[in-house]
Amino acid sequence: MSVHEQFAEDLALHALEALTGEQRESLERHLHDCADCRRELEKLRGDMALLGLSASGPRPPERSRQRLTDAIARERRQTVAAPTRGWWMAVPWVVAAVLAVAVAFLWRENQEQERSLAGLKSEFQQQRIELERARQIVSTLTATDALRVTLVAAKTPPQPQGKAIYVRERANLIFLASNMPQLPAQKAYELWIIPQAGAPIPAGVFKPDVHGSATVVNPPIPSGVQAKAFAITVEPEAGSPAPTSEPIMLGAGE
Numbered sequence: 001m002s003v004h005e006q007f008a009e010d011l012a013l014h015a016l017e018a019l020t021g022e023q024r025e026s027l028e029r030h031l032h033d034c035a036d037c038r039r040e041l042e043k044l045r046g047d048m049a050l051l052g053l054s055a056s057g058p059r060p061p062e063r064s065r066q067r068l069t070d071a072i073a074r075e076r077r078q079t080v081a082a083p084t085r086g087w088w089m090a091v092p093w094v095v096a097a098v099l100a101v102a103v104a105f106l107w108r109e110n111q112e113q114e115r116s117l118a119g120l121k122s123e124f125q126q127q128r129i130e131l132e133r134a135r136q137i138v139s140t141l142t143a144t145d146a147l148r149v150t151l152v153a154a155k156t157p158p159q160p161q162g163k164a165i166y167v168r169e170r171a172n173l174i175f176l177a178s179n180m181p182q183l184p185a186q187k188a189y190e191l192w193i194i195p196q197a198g199a200p201i202p203a204g205v206f207k208p209d210v211h212g213s214a215t216v217v218n219p220p221i222p223s224g225v226q227a228k229a230f231a232i233t234v235e236p237e238a239g240s241p242a243p244t245s246e247p248i249m250l251g252a253g254e
Helices: 003-013 023-032 035-053 062-073 082-142
Strands: 147-153 160-169 173-179 185-194 201-206 214-219 227-236 251-253
Touching: 003 023, 003 035, 023 035, 035 251, 062 214, 082 173, 160 185, 160 227, 160 251, 173 185, 173 201, 201 214
Parallel strands: none
Antiparallel strands: 147 160, 147 251, 160 173, 173 214, 185 201, 185 227, 227 251
């Protein structure tokens, strides 16, 4: 049995939730007894849902658009009823616009959550790096096999001091300096490892603070170097691959 023509318009409006009053009650009584109209109503609702989603998703199947167009085309052309119902025909596009706004809002929320998650990952990674650095410092300071060297100023009273703590097997080095004189512009102190054999090895460039204190923590140095002594020279602030001046501080293992 085909859909009853006299209910075609009412089915389309009922699918839009736009049918009220006696007409709705009459249609619902008819739907109670007519399985064909019930099926047609469900199909119309499905078609309208697809049309609503078409503003923010893939194009709905052409058969859905055609079914809805055919249902509207079957409306009874009664000029008296048209003015009271005509504005309801814009409801699917209103639904589509609301869905588009909702999708845009959810997309922005998802982007914000992704940025927040990326920030948390970056912060966690930085904390792991700082924790590992602190662990290495503590390990070097407390190592029983560390070579501890105190450096003193050459040919001057021993007020400036430097202490190097070096673990050869792990290539860990911590250097602490105090009472260091301030430097001329574009100059810096450079720490050197004096090996048992071979040329001095650069072990970090530093400048003291206003109190004359400075530190060098785990500079990039080769592992396994047998240190005979440590020295400090004054070099260009970018550092030098080899000493360019006489050591101002020098110290051997304790």
